[in-house]
Amino acid sequence: MPHLVVKDVVAGYGSGPDILTGLSLDVEEGKSYCIVGPNGAGKSTLLKAICGLVNIRNGTIDFEGETLLGLRADQVLQRGICFVPQDRSLFPDMTVRENLRMGGYILKDRNEVERRIDEVFEMFPILKERASQHAKTMSGGQQQQLLLGRALVLRPKVVMLDEPSLGLAPKVSKQIFDSMNQLKDAGITIIVVEQNARMGLGYCDWGCVLDLGKLVFEGASRTVLDDPRMAELYLGTRRTGSEK
Amino acid sequence: MSTDTAIAGPADQTDANRSRRIFLGIIIVATLAFPLLQVFFGGFSYWLHMALFLYMNIAIASSWNIIGGFAGYISLGHNVFFAIGGYSAAILFAYFGVSPFIAFPLCGLISMGFGFIIGMMTLRTRGPTFIISTIALVLLAKILLDNWDYIGGSNGISLPLLDMPVEYVKLPFYYAMLAIAAGSVFLGYSVRRWKFGLGLRAISQDETKAEVAGIPTRFYKTLAFALSGLFIGMAGALWGYYLTYLSPAIFLTILVGAKFVLMTILGGRGTISGPIVGAIIFISANEFFVAQFGATELNIVATGVLLLLVLMFFPEGIVGTLKRNGKLPAILDWD
Numbered sequence: 001m002p003h004l005v006v007k008d009v010v011a012g013y014g015s016g017p018d019i020l021t022g023l024s025l026d027v028e029e030g031k032s033y034c035i036v037g038p039n040g041a042g043k044s045t046l047l048k049a050i051c052g053l054v055n056i057r058n059g060t061i062d063f064e065g066e067t068l069l070g071l072r073a074d075q076v077l078q079r080g081i082c083f084v085p086q087d088r089s090l091f092p093d094m095t096v097r098e099n100l101r102m103g104g105y106i107l108k109d110r111n112e113v114e115r116r117i118d119e120v121f122e123m124f125p126i127l128k129e130r131a132s133q134h135a136k137t138m139s140g141g142q143q144q145q146l147l148l149g150r151a152l153v154l155r156p157k158v159v160m161l162d163e164p165s166l167g168l169a170p171k172v173s174k175q176i177f178d179s180m181n182q183l184k185d186a187g188i189t190i191i192v193v194e195q196n197a198r199m200g201l202g203y204c205d206w207g208c209v210l211d212l213g214k215l216v217f218e219g220a221s222r223t224v225l226d227d228p229r230m231a232e233l234y235l236g237t238r239r240t241g242s243e244k
Numbered sequence: 245m246s247t248d249t250a251i252a253g254p255a256d257q258t259d260a261n262r263s264r265r266i267f268l269g270i271i272i273v274a275t276l277a278f279p280l281l282q283v284f285f286g287g288f289s290y291w292l293h294m295a296l297f298l299y300m301n302i303a304i305a306s307s308w309n310i311i312g313g314f315a316g317y318i319s320l321g322h323n324v325f326f327a328i329g330g331y332s333a334a335i336l337f338a339y340f341g342v343s344p345f346i347a348f349p350l351c352g353l354i355s356m357g358f359g360f361i362i363g364m365m366t367l368r369t370r371g372p373t374f375i376i377s378t379i380a381l382v383l384l385a386k387i388l389l390d391n392w393d394y395i396g397g398s399n400g401i402s403l404p405l406l407d408m409p410v411e412y413v414k415l416p417f418y419y420a421m422l423a424i425a426a427g428s429v430f431l432g433y434s435v436r437r438w439k440f441g442l443g444l445r446a447i448s449q450d451e452t453k454a455e456v457a458g459i460p461t462r463f464y465k466t467l468a469f470a471l472s473g474l475f476i477g478m479a480g481a482l483w484g485y486y487l488t489y490l491s492p493a494i495f496l497t498i499l500v501g502a503k504f505v506l507m508t509i510l511g512g513r514g515t516i517s518g519p520i521v522g523a524i525i526f527i528s529a530n531e532f533f534v535a536q537f538g539a540t541e542l543n544i545v546a547t548g549v550l551l552l553l554v555l556m557f558f559p560e561g562i563v564g565t566l567k568r569n570g571k572l573p574a575i576l577d578w579d
Contacts, residue, residue, distance in 0.1 A: 051456060074458040083456045091449045094442075101439075102446055106458035110439070 003029045003189070004050070004081075004158060009059035011049045018057065019045040021213035027158070032180070032190035034200035034221060037210035038234060043193040044086075046210070047160045050191075051076045051083040063158075078106050080157035086166055089150075090143055092136030096127050099135050103150030113153065120149040140172040148179040151188075158189040165196055177203040197234070201225045209233065260574035267575040275422055279415050292414040296486075298527050299418075299425040300479045305507040305519035306428040310435055310472040312505060313513035315465055316448025317367070320501045321378030324362070324385045325355040325473035327495035329480030331389065334401050334490050345420060348481040355477025356470045363469030367462065370451070379498065386496040400491025403484065417486050421479065428475035433516050435471070436579060444468055448514070476504075510554060512561025516578035521562050525554070 004027035011020040019042045027033060035043045048054040050061055052073045061068045068076055073083070091099055100120060104113040121128035124145045130138060135146060151159055161180065165173035173196070181203060184190050194200025201207045207224030209216045211233055217224070224230065278295060282288040304326070311317050332351040333344040344351070366377045390398040406413050435441040443464050446454035455461050484490040503526070511522025529550050533543035558565040566572040567579070 053452070053456070072460070073455045074460050077456065077458040085453060085456060089453050089456070091446055091453065093449055094445065098442060098445075101442060102457050105439070105443065105446075 003027065003064050005060075005062045006046070006050065007060045007062075009046075009049060009061060010057045011045060011054045011059075012057065013045075013054060019054075019213055020049060022059070023210070023214050024059075025208060025215055025218075027189060027191065029157075029189055030184070030187055031206055032184045032204040033192070033206045033208055034197075034204035035191065035193045035208050035210060036195075036197040036200060036224075036230075037216070040212075041210040042213040043210055044162050045213075047083060047162050047191065047193060050160065051081060053083075074106065077154075077156075082151060082154055082156035082159045084147065084151070084159065084161045084164065086162045090135045090146060093134060095132050095134055096138070096146055097131045099146055100127070100149055100153050103153035106154070116153045116155075120152055123152070124149055140168055141175050144172065144175050144179055147176075148182065151183060152186075156188060158191065159183055160191045160193075162193050163195055164192065165194065165199065173199060197230070198225065260577070263574050264578070279418055282411065282415070286411060289411065289414060292418050294527075294531065296414065296418045296421040298523060299421040300483060301507060301523040301527055302520050303421070303425040303428040303475045303479045304504050305511065305523045306425070306432045306516075307472045307475045308504045309432055309508050309513055309515075309519045310444070311465075311468045312472075312508060313515070313518070314435060314441055314444040314448060315468045316514075317370075317465065317469070318375050318505060319378040319469070319472075320375055320498065320505060321381040321385075322472065322476055322504050323495055323497075323501040324381055325359060325476040326480035326483070326500070327385060327389065327492070328355045328358050328473075329477030330484035330490050330495055331395055331401075332477070333481035334403060334484050335395060337403060337485065338401060344481050344485040345416060348420065348424075348478045351481035352474045352476075352478035355473040355480070359470035359473030360466060363466035367465045367469060378501070382496055382498060382501055386492045389492040389496065396491070398492060400489055400494075403488045403490070405488055406485070417482060420482050424475055424478050424482070427478075429516070429520065431471065431475065432519070433578060435468075436516060440464065440467070445514070506551060509561055510551060512558075512564030512567070515561070515563045515567065517576040518561050518563035521576070525562070526551075 006023060006025040006027075009020050009023045010018050012018045023042065023046060025046075035046065037043055045054055049056055050068065052068065052071045052075065056069055063079055063081060066079070068079070071079075077083075091102060094102065097117065100117045101113060104116060107113050121131070126142060127146060127149055130142070135143060138146065164176045164180070168176070177199065180190055180192065190204070192200055192204065201221040201224055204221050206218065207221045208218040209224060209230065216233065217227065217229060219227070275295075279292060282292055304322070308319070308322050311319055329348070329351040332354045333347050336342040336347045336350075337344055362381060366374060366381065369377055389395065395401050406416065408416075435444070443454065443459040446457060446459055447461050447464060451461055480495065487494070507522040507526045508519045509522070510526055511520065512518030526547070530543060530547050533546040537543045537546065554562065560568060563572060563576060567577065
């Protein structure tokens, strides 16, 4: 049974046009999903709609049987859905420890947060060594470890990443996806929006292809990657929406 | 905490803490004992005036730092809280006989209450729009007070002198302003350490990221705006009484609001000791230039040039830049 259900969602920014035009998607627990599609397909908007950063004009979004509609981003986070925007979501002028504290910001017990941070330090000793260093002074790979550590502090049920490999070298991108798989191995559901479809689908269980604000087709990543419709969509030979 | 602090060992940290405590102890004793010079020797009235004026500005800069430094929202309208505090005290004194020395905490709370309401409206905006909205707030407040006859309108309102021998009249103001400055710095220090402070700093770096990290950004910003008005309102309450005369022109000019910002930026916004250092340099420099150039407005030009020069070499303010370069003396590193 899916634990995140997006049904016929229509959404857009301010009074602008609809970006999502009736999108439906079922997300099952513990699996990893890669959302791909051409520019303007509504990939990032989908993640923002789920975490309450975009107004939903129509449709429903339910998580574990409860609606997310009308909730603010912090309230969605409290339900266990963590959104990592583009540029990796670190606070560059905060120290490593402060960034980890930000990961557990919604937790009320400060001692529990510190305990979890200690666990992260055990897992990633480099973060402990650099606990007092500003995040912006760390290398791309170390920042990725910090990002992963942050997610672990919160112990979310779902992590949504918006183009995590944007602007990074292939080697660092690979590290990101390896980290993502570690989260999945810990039982966390992953939803990742990725422009590099080959890389994203290569790491995820399930692929979802969006175009013009709708889910065009979906399937096991390997089948999606090999589907001739992918090439057509990316090469711009077909721009219709409703096929699934 | 700087990178250098990170690689400093526990022994270095202990030394730094000890030197900070000694420095703080000396400052507390010196500031408490300073008025005794006037009591026992006389002739220190001007210096008492300068000291209490400095304390007031330290309180203002440290308070402004909560919204402008920690949360990153530049407000040019915090002199409105200064006016609200001043006029609240004047009304309570002139019409109800409550001394400002008793009423000033209440005046601070009134300013804070107004801060909450104003914040709910102005903090719907960000960046330049927010700055402009705070300037509009000053103009609006001035128009309101200029036309409110109950408190004298644009002619202002006079208050009686404190009934004390003239050589000692500044002493109660001195200690009250010292308490307000200490309270304001302590509030900033506490906010910096609270989870709330971490949230404000996250907002200043990236509001969307802060929101998705679970911070109720709107509420935090509004609370920070209101808190920053608390001690400014208290300072305004006593300053009006000290001057024995209040008028909108004293409190509500753009220059007054800009001074609050400049002092904090000069010292280093977002740091604890920055607003103190900024206030000391700004007030000292301005006083020096006033003495040099008299009643001409050249002192404003000279102060402006000095500010430009300092910010050219210390782009993040004096404390902020020294801290970034790992050259901040331990006695000033309170973050």
